[in-house]
Amino acid sequence: MTFTAPPQVDVDFEGTTYTIKSQQASDDLEFNSEIIKAEPWYNSQETAEYFINQIRYELGDYRGRTILTPQSHHLTPIILWKLPTDSSVYSSYSTYGDIDSGIRNGGITAGKGGAIPLDTTTYTKHFGLGLLGVNSNHFLTSSPTISSVLSAEWVQPYAAMQNVGLRSMDNNRDLVLAKAGECNNYGWVIGDTDYCVYTNAKNKVSYVNGDTTRGSYGSAVFNGSINVEKTINDKWKAGIAYGMGSANLYDFNFSGTTANLDSSNNHYSVYGVKKVNDKFTLKGMVGGSVFDYKGKRNYLTTSATSSYETDGYTAEINGTWDLKKNIKNMKTPIRLQPTVGVAFAAHAQDGFSESGSGDLITVDPNQAESFLLKTGIGVDKEIIMEGGKWLLVPSLALNYEMDTYASKGHRDLKGGLTESSTAHTSVEAKTFGQHRGSVKLGADFLMNKNFMFNLNAEYGLATYGDENSYGGGFRWQF
Numbered sequence: 001m002t003f004t005a006p007p008q009v010d011v012d013f014e015g016t017t018y019t020i021k022s023q024q025a026s027d028d029l030e031f032n033s034e035i036i037k038a039e040p041w042y043n044s045q046e047t048a049e050y051f052i053n054q055i056r057y058e059l060g061d062y063r064g065r066t067i068l069t070p071q072s073h074h075l076t077p078i079i080l081w082k083l084p085t086d087s088s089v090y091s092s093y094s095t096y097g098d099i100d101s102g103i104r105n106g107g108i109t110a111g112k113g114g115a116i117p118l119d120t121t122t123y124t125k126h127f128g129l130g131l132l133g134v135n136s137n138h139f140l141t142s143s144p145t146i147s148s149v150l151s152a153e154w155v156q157p158y159a160a161m162q163n164v165g166l167r168s169m170d171n172n173r174d175l176v177l178a179k180a181g182e183c184n185n186y187g188w189v190i191g192d193t194d195y196c197v198y199t200n201a202k203n204k205v206s207y208v209n210g211d212t213t214r215g216s217y218g219s220a221v222f223n224g225s226i227n228v229e230k231t232i233n234d235k236w237k238a239g240i241a242y243g244m245g246s247a248n249l250y251d252f253n254f255s256g257t258t259a260n261l262d263s264s265n266n267h268y269s270v271y272g273v274k275k276v277n278d279k280f281t282l283k284g285m286v287g288g289s290v291f292d293y294k295g296k297r298n299y300l301t302t303s304a305t306s307s308y309e310t311d312g313y314t315a316e317i318n319g320t321w322d323l324k325k326n327i328k329n330m331k332t333p334i335r336l337q338p339t340v341g342v343a344f345a346a347h348a349q350d351g352f353s354e355s356g357s358g359d360l361i362t363v364d365p366n367q368a369e370s371f372l373l374k375t376g377i378g379v380d381k382e383i384i385m386e387g388g389k390w391l392l393v394p395s396l397a398l399n400y401e402m403d404t405y406a407s408k409g410h411r412d413l414k415g416g417l418t419e420s421s422t423a424h425t426s427v428e429a430k431t432f433g434q435h436r437g438s439v440k441l442g443a444d445f446l447m448n449k450n451f452m453f454n455l456n457a458e459y460g461l462a463t464y465g466d467e468n469s470y471g472g473g474f475r476w477q478f
Helices: 033-037 045-055 121-126 152-178
Strands: 009-013 016-024 078-086 089-094 103-105 108-110 115-117 138-144 195-208 217-231 236-254 257-277 280-299 302-321 323-325 334-349 355-357 361-363 366-381 383-385 390-403 413-417 425-427 435-446 451-462 465-476
Touching: 009 045, 045 078, 045 138, 152 195, 152 217, 152 236, 152 257, 152 280, 152 302, 152 334, 152 361, 152 366, 152 413, 152 425, 236 280, 257 302, 280 334, 302 361, 366 413
Parallel strands: 078 138
Antiparallel strands: 009 016, 016 138, 078 089, 089 115, 103 108, 195 217, 195 465, 217 236, 236 257, 257 280, 280 302, 302 334, 302 355, 323 334, 334 366, 361 413, 366 390, 383 390, 390 435, 413 425, 435 451, 451 465
């Protein structure tokens, strides 16, 4: 009795369905160890046994014939589960019969574990490396099938990257406005003109704590900014700024999914500063950003890459009071600078589809937003050093901000399986949460009228994570 064997058998293993086929050996597969290494049963006797027990007789022999009597037919497909330990042994399992007993295949009997010697012409013909290229021999290959159900953790890294992009725009705003209106003190005045240039940089490293449904991840955001400022009159100053940097997400590892995303970005801003009076100053800016993202995501047998672009839009306005307090026996006063402000940012990313193998996803276009309420107070004091040879200005600042858009609905991202017609699912990643407080230490070093530099470091604690940053700038007047 004969029959035509099914072309494939589906086997579920560790949450993935594998399509198993009987593969006739061919020259292009000869001695190709990478094919063997890619199989789910590679280097695991237990897994090889599991697949054999799931398949049993369903594939018949290599011709698709029913196996009627034990050990009466040969040339059944075999599982190649281990690379040779030396030149004479190649491990395999036959899919015929009970793996605990001897298995006949082409006149050769292999017991449990299937260690097949390759030291004779006959053995080489039917087993091991020698079988690859022998037309009459078959072995099993697997391929993961496309899942019909989207796992939320597959989309989460991309949802999380929106938070990182928003932090990059936040970082850039801080750089643009930090010394806005004070370029004459911190920057390079161009000749006898009303124009001045200053530059500064800031690197911020953050970590967001996950929960039972959303993964943790780290991020590193670097920004550098060059500002060109013009003094219009005693009350008004205006400027333009160009920023560049990177925004990276790393160490996302949740429910079997790992991911890393990197970006290069550019920021463009215009700003204005009005000195309302000697004790109060208003600053405002608007800007746009361009992000170029590249990512890698892995899940079981899924190996995916992604590439997409994002536009960003942001604005901020804040007010700062400048209050001086003279202290007895001190040559210079202490300066207090309370600040309040609001800031908005939008991260508008393109839709894209992953490339690679396994369960690939398509992500819809989306706009994620943040709306910050900001307040804080800074304290600094001028200290004359070495009889006036140089000036030190240490500073301390305490800041608080509330991200009113950190709640559900403003950072969701829709995605679905690329080869599925099922409606895309809305997925949310973990954010910092609504509340964040920080302490910032800094110092300005004015060595002479031509050279100065400043350094700062900041530590922030949020509802669901923390971050630290450091930065600075310098002026060298030629």
